[in-house]
Amino acid sequence: MGAMLSSSFKSHISQILGCKVLKVEAVLGGDISKAFGVYTQTQRFFCKVNDSPCALHMFNMEKAGLEHIERTKTIGVPKILACGQHEGISYLLMEFIASKSADSKDFETLGHQLAAMHSLAMGDSFGWQQDNYIGSLTQSNKNHPDWSLFYVQERLLPQLIMAREKRLLGPDEIPTENSLVKGCQQFFTHTKPALLHGDLWSGNYCIDTHGLPYLIDPAVYYGHHEVDIAMTKLFGGFGTSFYDAYSERFPGIDGTKERTDIYQLYYLLVHLNLFGTSYYSAVKHLLKKYFDWRCQ
Numbered sequence: 001m002g003a004m005l006s007s008s009f010k011s012h013i014s015q016i017l018g019c020k021v022l023k024v025e026a027v028l029g030g031d032i033s034k035a036f037g038v039y040t041q042t043q044r045f046f047c048k049v050n051d052s053p054c055a056l057h058m059f060n061m062e063k064a065g066l067e068h069i070e071r072t073k074t075i076g077v078p079k080i081l082a083c084g085q086h087e088g089i090s091y092l093l094m095e096f097i098a099s100k101s102a103d104s105k106d107f108e109t110l111g112h113q114l115a116a117m118h119s120l121a122m123g124d125s126f127g128w129q130q131d132n133y134i135g136s137l138t139q140s141n142k143n144h145p146d147w148s149l150f151y152v153q154e155r156l157l158p159q160l161i162m163a164r165e166k167r168l169l170g171p172d173e174i175p176t177e178n179s180l181v182k183g184c185q186q187f188f189t190h191t192k193p194a195l196l197h198g199d200l201w202s203g204n205y206c207i208d209t210h211g212l213p214y215l216i217d218p219a220v221y222y223g224h225h226e227v228d229i230a231m232t233k234l235f236g237g238f239g240t241s242f243y244d245a246y247s248e249r250f251p252g253i254d255g256t257k258e259r260t261d262i263y264q265l266y267y268l269l270v271h272l273n274l275f276g277t278s279y280y281s282a283v284k285h286l287l288k289k290y291f292d293w294r295c296q
Contacts, residue, residue, distance in 0.1 A: 004024065004026065004036075005024050005036060005047075005049070006087070008086070008087060009049075009086055009087065009089065009091075010024060012086045013038060013047065013091075013093065016081065016082045016093060017038075017040060017045070017081070019040045019041065019042075020040065020041070021038055021039065021040060022039050022040060022041060023037075023038075023039040024036050024037070024038055024039070024047075025037045025039075027046075031135075032050065032058075032135065032136050033048040033049060033050040033055070034048070034049050034050065035047070035048050035049075036048075036049065037096065038093070043096075044096045045081065045093060045094065045095065045096050046078065046093075046094050046095070046096040046097075047091055047092070047093045047094075048091065048092045048094075049089050049090065049091045050089070050090050050091075051088060051089050051090070052090075055090035056083075056084075056085050056090040058090075058133050058136070059083050059090055059091070059092040060083055061130070061131075061132035061133055062092060062132075062133075062217065062218065063080045063083045063092060064130070064132075064220075065132060065198075065218035065219065065220040066078065066080060066215075066216075066218060067080065068195070068220055069117065069195070069197070069215055069218060069220065072117050072120060072121040072195060074113055074116040074117040074120060074121065075110075075113040075114060075116070075117050075213055075214075075215055076208075076212055076213060076214040076215070077214055077215050077216070077218075078094040078095040078096075078097055078214060078216060079094060079095040080092070080093075080094050080095075081093045081094055081095065097206055097208050097214050098208060098209050099206040099207055099208055099209070099214075100207055100208070100209050101207070102207045102239065103239075104239055104240075104241045105211065105241070106207045106211050106213065107238060107239035107240075107241040107242035107245070108241040108242065108244070108245040109211060109212070109213055109245075110205060110207070110213040110238075110242055110245075111241065111242040111243065111244065111245030111246035111247075112245045112246070112248070112249075113213055114197075114200075114213075114228065114246060115245070115246045115248070115249040115250055116249075117194075117195055118194040118195070118196075118225035118228070118249075118250065119194070119225075119249055119250070121194065121195035122192060122193060122194055122195075122222075123193035123194070123195065123222030124193070125143040125144060125145050125193060125222070126143065126144050126145070126146070126147050126150040126151075126193050126221075126222055126223055127141045127142055127143035127144060127150060127154065127221055127222060128141035128143075128220060128221040128222060129141075132198075132219055132220065132221075133219060134198065134199055134219045134270050135199070135270060135274055136274070137159075137162075137270060137273060137274065139154075139198075139219055139221075140154045140158055141154065141221045142154055147184075147188050147191040147193075147223070147224055148181055148184040148185045148188045149181065150223070151184055151188070151223075151262075151266075152177060152180040152181050152184060153177075155266045156180055156265065156266060156269070157177060157180065159266065159269035159270060159272075159273060160174050160175075160269065161174075162273050163269060163272055163273055163283075166273060168272050168273065168276070168277060168280065169272075169280075169283070169284075173284065173287065174287075175287060175291035175292070179291050179292050180291055183262070183290045183291040183292075184262060186255075186258075187255040187258045187259050187262065188224070188259070189255070191224040192224075193222035193223065194222060194223065194224070194225040195220065195222055196220060196221055196222070196223050196225070196227055196228050197215050197218045197219070197220065197228050198218055198219030198220050198221055198223075198227075198228070199217060199218065199219040199231065199267075200215075200228045200231045200232050201231055201232070201234065201235050201237065202232075202235065202236065202237025202238065203217075203237075204216055204217045204218070224259070224263075225250060226250075226256065226259050226260065226263060227263045229243075229246065229250075229260070230259070230260040230263035230264050230267075231263070231264070231267055233260060233264070234264050234267055234268075258290070261286055261289065261290065262286070262290055264286070265283065265286045265287070265290075268282050268283050268286070269283055
């Protein structure tokens with residue numbers, strides 16, 4: 001896939017928009033896909049493109065996740081205009097959000113709106129209607145009534161197995177399923193299925209020029225609301241007023257620190273599998289801290 005879009009691709013986008021595309025320019029848009037600003041006479045749009053075999057499915061899952069969040073009417077997401085494929089190149093065309101740096105008031109709004117999504121969008125079980133992606137890795141969302149079993153079988157175990165297959169973890173460094181479940185059950189109490197963004201780091205939200213938050217690049221499913229908060233704390237980028245606002249609806253309870261560690265373990269495993277050994281020590285530390293893999 002070239003650095004710029006072909007004239008045929010521009011014509012295809014023009015047909016979708018119903019007006020001529022005058023300019024296309026490369027923009028920052030993540031590591032997985034190339035991203036472009038698409039300009040017409042009066043508007044600007046955002047288009048992600050990727051020529052990998054799984055890209056169309058990946059974009060369709062991103063579209064489904066954004067639309068699922070949109071239906072909650074709690075927090076903004078970019079409007080999806082089209083998702084498809086042209087000449088072997090998959091694309092996701094969406095509204096462009098003109099953004100600004102977040103200030104304390106913006107973080108407060110983000111905290112309130114995320115808390116609203118977590119409290120109002122509740123599921124009947126843990127999981128989602130279909131599997132999707134975390135980064136470029138598949139994310140299994142098989143439904144479970146029990147949060148500990150879901151988290152072990154659909155989150156931790158698939159990543160641990162992948163790390164073993166990639167020789168990023170040795171067989172003797174991987175806990176048994178039994179020890180993983182026991183470790184989680186110590187801290188996973190009274191959890192209810194809330195709609196999660198699923199990958200909420202600082203690159204996956206933006207604040208528009210009016211101060212309204214938008215969520216992007218979701219990996220949605222129904223899980224414990226603290227998962228999203230744990231991810232916000234892994235790499236930083238969220239202001240204090242965000243947590244203060246969020247805690248008005250979800251005050252911290254016993255075990256929050258331990259659950260934060262265990263929820264961050266999933267994301268650290270994902271980063272280990274995507275980016276390699278620089279995440280090994282953090283993964284090993286949490287495995288040793290919470291799970292005795294000698295238990296059978």
